[in-house]
Amino acid sequence: MNIDTDTQWSYWSGVKEFESKYRPYLQTQIGNPDGAEKPNKKYYDPREMMRAAEVSTVDRLKQCFEDLNCVGRLGLEEAGDPSNVLGPRRGGLPN
Numbered sequence: 001m002n003i004d005t006d007t008q009w010s011y012w013s014g015v016k017e018f019e020s021k022y023r024p025y026l027q028t029q030i031g032n033p034d035g036a037e038k039p040n041k042k043y044y045d046p047r048e049m050m051r052a053a054e055v056s057t058v059d060r061l062k063q064c065f066e067d068l069n070c071v072g073r074l075g076l077e078e079a080g081d082p083s084n085v086l087g088p089r090r091g092g093l094p095n
Contacts, residue, residue: 001067002035003061005059010057010059010060014055016054017052018048018052018053019049019082025040
């Protein structure tokens with residue numbers, strides 16, 4: 001296992017899957033399957049693509065840590081949900 005290579009691939013995989021999922025929305029600035037005058041800004045905003053890549057990388061790292069038997073080794077409890085956030089993301093892409 002090479003975690004460096006795995007995380008590089010997982011980041012790219014997140015980008016690739018994002019592009020595949022939203023391809024019709026990424027072809028033009030305005031106009032998509034939802035309507036000829038519908039804007040596509042929320043799809044081609046690079047933050048959305050980067051977020052998809054980050055989520056893919058987190059999933060791969062969790063798998064790496066489980067494979068390496070590194071989960072739960074310090075005797076700490078499972079981390080709870082963070083309490084210092086504003087709540088669910090607003091204006092994000094549909095799932």
